[in-house]
Amino acid sequence: MDTQALKQQLKAQIIEQLNLEEVKVEDISDDQALFGDGLGLDSIDALELIVLLERHYGIKITDPKQGQDVFKNVNTMAEFIQKNS
Amino acid sequence: MRILATSSLTDGVLRYGDRLVAQETGDSEGSLRGLYHATAMDHPKFHKMDLCSKAALLVVEHPLNKAREVGADLKERTGLLAINSTGCRATDGTHWQTLLEHGTASPGIFVYTLANIPNGEIGIRHGMHGPAICLQTGPIRAEDIVLGVRLLMERHGMQHVICYRSDIFADRYTARAALIGKEGEGVLVDPITLSNTIVQDDPWIPKH
Amino acid sequence: MKLYLGGTACVTPLGADLVTTYEAMEQGRTGIRTRPNRLLGRDFHVGAVGSPVREDLPRIDALIDEALKGVSLQIPAEVFHAERTRWIIATTKGDIHSLERDEQGPFPLPNLADRIGKRYRAYHPPLVVSNACISGTLAMIMAADQIALGLCDHAIIIGADVISDFVLSGFHALHAMADGPCTPFDDGRTGITLGEAAACAVLSKDHSLFDRPVAEYLGGGLGSDANHISGPSRTGEGSVRAIRNAMAQACVQSEEITHVNAHGTGSLYNDTMEAIALDRSGLAGVPLNSYKGFFGHTLGAAGLLEGLIAVHGLQRGRLLRSLGAQDTSEMPSMDVLKENRATSGTLLLKTSSGFGGCNAAVILRALN
Numbered sequence: 001m002d003t004q005a006l007k008q009q010l011k012a013q014i015i016e017q018l019n020l021e022e023v024k025v026e027d028i029s030d031d032q033a034l035f036g037d038g039l040g041l042d043s044i045d046a047l048e049l050i051v052l053l054e055r056h057y058g059i060k061i062t063d064p065k066q067g068q069d070v071f072k073n074v075n076t077m078a079e080f081i082q083k084n085s
Numbered sequence: 086m087r088i089l090a091t092s093s094l095t096d097g098v099l100r101y102g103d104r105l106v107a108q109e110t111g112d113s114e115g116s117l118r119g120l121y122h123a124t125a126m127d128h129p130k131f132h133k134m135d136l137c138s139k140a141a142l143l144v145v146e147h148p149l150n151k152a153r154e155v156g157a158d159l160k161e162r163t164g165l166l167a168i169n170s171t172g173c174r175a176t177d178g179t180h181w182q183t184l185l186e187h188g189t190a191s192p193g194i195f196v197y198t199l200a201n202i203p204n205g206e207i208g209i210r211h212g213m214h215g216p217a218i219c220l221q222t223g224p225i226r227a228e229d230i231v232l233g234v235r236l237l238m239e240r241h242g243m244q245h246v247i248c249y250r251s252d253i254f255a256d257r258y259t260a261r262a263a264l265i266g267k268e269g270e271g272v273l274v275d276p277i278t279l280s281n282t283i284v285q286d287d288p289w290i291p292k293h
Numbered sequence: 294m295k296l297y298l299g300g301t302a303c304v305t306p307l308g309a310d311l312v313t314t315y316e317a318m319e320q321g322r323t324g325i326r327t328r329p330n331r332l333l334g335r336d337f338h339v340g341a342v343g344s345p346v347r348e349d350l351p352r353i354d355a356l357i358d359e360a361l362k363g364v365s366l367q368i369p370a371e372v373f374h375a376e377r378t379r380w381i382i383a384t385t386k387g388d389i390h391s392l393e394r395d396e397q398g399p400f401p402l403p404n405l406a407d408r409i410g411k412r413y414r415a416y417h418p419p420l421v422v423s424n425a426c427i428s429g430t431l432a433m434i435m436a437a438d439q440i441a442l443g444l445c446d447h448a449i450i451i452g453a454d455v456i457s458d459f460v461l462s463g464f465h466a467l468h469a470m471a472d473g474p475c476t477p478f479d480d481g482r483t484g485i486t487l488g489e490a491a492a493c494a495v496l497s498k499d500h501s502l503f504d505r506p507v508a509e510y511l512g513g514g515l516g517s518d519a520n521h522i523s524g525p526s527r528t529g530e531g532s533v534r535a536i537r538n539a540m541a542q543a544c545v546q547s548e549e550i551t552h553v554n555a556h557g558t559g560s561l562y563n564d565t566m567e568a569i570a571l572d573r574s575g576l577a578g579v580p581l582n583s584y585k586g587f588f589g590h591t592l593g594a595a596g597l598l599e600g601l602i603a604v605h606g607l608q609r610g611r612l613l614r615s616l617g618a619q620d621t622s623e624m625p626s627m628d629v630l631k632e633n634r635a636t637s638g639t640l641l642l643k644t645s646s647g648f649g650g651c652n653a654a655v656i657l658r659a660l661n
Binding site (some may be wrong): 165170171172174177178180181184188189190191192195196198199200201202204205206208209211212213214215216217218219220221222223229232235236239240241242254 | 389523
């Protein structure tokens with residue numbers, strides 16, 4: 001899958017996994033911060049993203065701290081997935 | 086002790102006192118989402134909650150608005166009393182099925198498998214630091230509600246108590262709430278009045 | 294009105310009664326062992342009850358049954374059935390194995406209460422308190438409050454929860470499980486360890502109900518964080534309020550407190566939050582411990598079980614070490630007990646905190 005398609009797919013998966021009811025794929029830009037002021041996600045969402053990577057991409061993150069770098073934005077997530085799958 | 090406001094929410098019909106506020110059709114998930122939009126409750130976290138918390142959050146909106154109107158100290162002197170029969174049984178099932186299906190649990194589902202979480206969600210939304218109690222009984226008994234309210238007022242210094250039930254069973258739900266004040270204008274709290282407001286069982290709930 | 298606590302009993306990973314459990318702890322033994330988990334495909338450390346219990350009952354009923362046997366040896370039988378006695382059961386998940394067996398009825402926790410009420414011929418149906426990890430402490434508070442308001446004379450308090458794949462998988466998904474046995478208040482703590490237990494006690498306005506009451510209940514308090522449903526307030530908002538309210542009800546000043554038996558789960562944020570809350574409450578220098586290093590987090594049983602053990606220690610003039618706490622330099626103002634210590638004081642502050650941002654505290658005076 002090319003990077004652009006992967007990013008689009010990721011955005012849809014994030015919205016579904018985290019029940020971001022009022023957010024659409026086109027509302028999330030590739031470099032928008034997912035946490036903090038960006039999408040306003042919290043610590044449980046971070047753990048849900050770990051579950052997302054495991055279920056959809058077979059990638060396990062055992063240390064939530066590692067997640068902090070991976071889940072910065074959609075770009076960093078896509079990069080991580082491409083490196084590890 | 087007086088009942089200052091009541092509200093009810095059953096299968097898509099939301100009432101503040103006797104007044105019909107909104108009506109939505111669809112399954113539980115869909116009708117609760119519809120009511121969220123109908124009441125313009127700007128609280129995106131709502132969509133991450135389980136059905137029990139969603140119904141609880143919606144049904145206590147009116148009693149809490151009334152509490153603000155009568156000048157209640159929501160932060161420090163308003164307690165929460167949750168009482169229900171089914172607990173978080175519906176979400177228990179979802180958590181367990183997710184686990185069996187994927188081999189891993191979903192943290193965002195698991196946190197809702199504690200019966201008192203709706204109290205936490207209400208407290209967060211409305212900035213309430215007072216006591217928050219969660220009781221479970223088979224048939225809801227008005228006496229237990231009176232007991233809980235009295236403990237919160239007479240032993241823990243609360244001036245107001247939001248008491249509510251939120252029961253989910255087999256894709257149906259019922260939630261009822263009341264604002265009870267130590268003083269104020271409203272009907273006196275007694276088991277019979279409570280029975281007609283928050284206790285009242287819906288016929289679809291299996292008999293205990 | 295004075296409120297007396299007695300008829301204390303428990304079944305824990307360290308023994309089938311309170312004295313055995315306490316003495317194992319005094320010797321520094323732990324009830325935590327590794328156990329393979331088939332569903333999750335790995336080993337976990339857990340504090341499981343090893344002593345035999347009835348197998349013809351759901352496990353939680355069997356643990357409660359065993360603990361209540363201990364109570365029945367200490368109080369007159371008629372108290373179990375009296376109209377002036379109220380029963381309160383504290384549990385988070387009750388017979389959660391029923392879900393795994395695919396036998397869960399519509400009212401899981403009320404059904405547990407019904408079974409217990411019928412088995413012991415309780416006059417009133419037992420009330421279930423399901424308030425996450427403060428359930429046990431809250432049950433004690435609600436028992437005391439009901440007696441204080443004259444609604445009953447005696448209360449039989451039960452706290453119980455069992456280890457299950459249901460709960461284990463959830464905490465695992467939250468990345469909350471410790472790498473080894475939990476080490477509360479240690480700088481290197483990595484999370485919680487799950488345990489199981491049943492604890493029981495009787496609270497009464499009648500001193501004469503007991504041969505020897507173990508403690509006087511002085512006060513209890515509650516407070517909420519209003520912050521996050523699974524993470525504690527960084528500033529201990531709810532805990533500070535619970536402690537302050539308990540001290541006010543007990544008419545006790547912070548300098549009078551002998552000992553704090555904290556919630557101390559071993560999770561990074563909980564233990565830090567508690568240190569902050571205790572500091573804010575003027576309790577920084579008071580000898581502090583958590584028992585969870587001995588048998589894990591027993592959830593709905595925790596507050597009651599740990600309170601009973603702490604009172605028993607004070608009756609013997611002992612404060613137990615906080616097992617697993619070695620390096621505590623991260624909390625320099627806290628006097629975390631690294632060795633057992635003698636004391637002549639009697640005033641215990643027991644604190645609990647739980648998901649949903651709930652917090653509870655009680656103050657008990659151990660009686661000699």
